[in-house]
Amino acid sequence: MLSFYPGPSKLYPQVYEFMQDAIDDGVFSLNHRSGEFTEIIKKAVIGLRDRLDIPESYQIYFVSSATECWEIIAQSFIVDDSYHIYNGAFGQKWYDYTKKLHPNTRHFEFGIDDTLVYNDMDGVDSAKVLCLTHSETSNGTMLSNQFLSDLRKNAPDALIALDATSSMAGIQVDFSKADIWYASVQKCFGLPAGMGIMVCSPKAQKKGIEIGEEKHYNSFTNLHLNAEKFQTTHTPNTLNIYLLSKLMPSIPHISDIDSEINERAESWYEYLSDFQDVRLLVKNSSNRSQTVIAIEAELEVLNNIKLKAREENILLGRGYGQWLNQSFRLANFPAINSHEIDILKTFLEHTIN
Numbered sequence: 001m002l003s004f005y006p007g008p009s010k011l012y013p014q015v016y017e018f019m020q021d022a023i024d025d026g027v028f029s030l031n032h033r034s035g036e037f038t039e040i041i042k043k044a045v046i047g048l049r050d051r052l053d054i055p056e057s058y059q060i061y062f063v064s065s066a067t068e069c070w071e072i073i074a075q076s077f078i079v080d081d082s083y084h085i086y087n088g089a090f091g092q093k094w095y096d097y098t099k100k101l102h103p104n105t106r107h108f109e110f111g112i113d114d115t116l117v118y119n120d121m122d123g124v125d126s127a128k129v130l131c132l133t134h135s136e137t138s139n140g141t142m143l144s145n146q147f148l149s150d151l152r153k154n155a156p157d158a159l160i161a162l163d164a165t166s167s168m169a170g171i172q173v174d175f176s177k178a179d180i181w182y183a184s185v186q187k188c189f190g191l192p193a194g195m196g197i198m199v200c201s202p203k204a205q206k207k208g209i210e211i212g213e214e215k216h217y218n219s220f221t222n223l224h225l226n227a228e229k230f231q232t233t234h235t236p237n238t239l240n241i242y243l244l245s246k247l248m249p250s251i252p253h254i255s256d257i258d259s260e261i262n263e264r265a266e267s268w269y270e271y272l273s274d275f276q277d278v279r280l281l282v283k284n285s286s287n288r289s290q291t292v293i294a295i296e297a298e299l300e301v302l303n304n305i306k307l308k309a310r311e312e313n314i315l316l317g318r319g320y321g322q323w324l325n326q327s328f329r330l331a332n333f334p335a336i337n338s339h340e341i342d343i344l345k346t347f348l349e350h351t352i353n
């Protein structure tokens, strides 16, 4: 099976070997607070910092999922309200969950081809926590670096939280542009599903400790106390932490992954513009994601592509949310290799005009 599904996605090939090592090394029977396992957590943290350029002052937390991060942020960082800026299904879900815990929470919705401008966002100035989706996996858009810089400049006091689930470990992000970053490992990390990674700036750590919320097992104060000892609040996903500790040293530095992913994205976007049966969902080229490519087509064409792909054992991402019946998506994640992309291109040339 060739998978272009944007999560759970194709595993890095070396994961097969690491899984066997894990069993041989007896990793799954280790006590998660033992010295041996603490060493594995430490190795995973060092690997993440080194490969992804996460600053030394930013703390790394292992949690269960990106979805859990929505709740952790709502519980432990948002006191009264937050301000959610989104254009797709994941940003909207984050807002909806937060709204249940904080009814005063506000939002600004924009179109997938709109250029975001800070001053256009009503009431954003008073926001204490700004919540944005870096790569909106549902529609293949991504926030520009320019916008993230403007946001930081315009809102120097706010905590900026970024859902980077389908961009972290796929493209190089500048961690200093936000305070809370998070992702789950089944997207660009090319690992099995079931773990989230949250990264907090010194400002976020200070704020979280100051707020001091401690009503939940996954309250930030608990996460932080444990992370400082290379431990977790609960028995964690030991498999994924082990795999991360092995995977990080085995992959190129994020700056090299970034150039490859950018090159490939550019080539996909150029290639896809030549078909008559399909169009790129995002027309504004500066809003397009490098890691998730959304392609628009009539339902009949989509159904035909899906059917033929299944016959050829190729897994494509279906449309998502409001774009369910008018698009399909391709992951452009680093674990996918150029040979697989060539196979998909040949398939597309045989299937559509």
Ligand SMILES: *Cc1c(COP(=O)(O)O)cnc(C)c1O
Pocket: 007, 065, 066, 067, 068, 090, 133, 135, 136, 137, 138, 163, 164, 165, 166, 184, 187
């Ligand atoms: C996949 C995804 C999520 C949800 O991830 P889980 O691991 O299921 O919690 C959240 N946000 C974005 C942008 C995603 O792509």
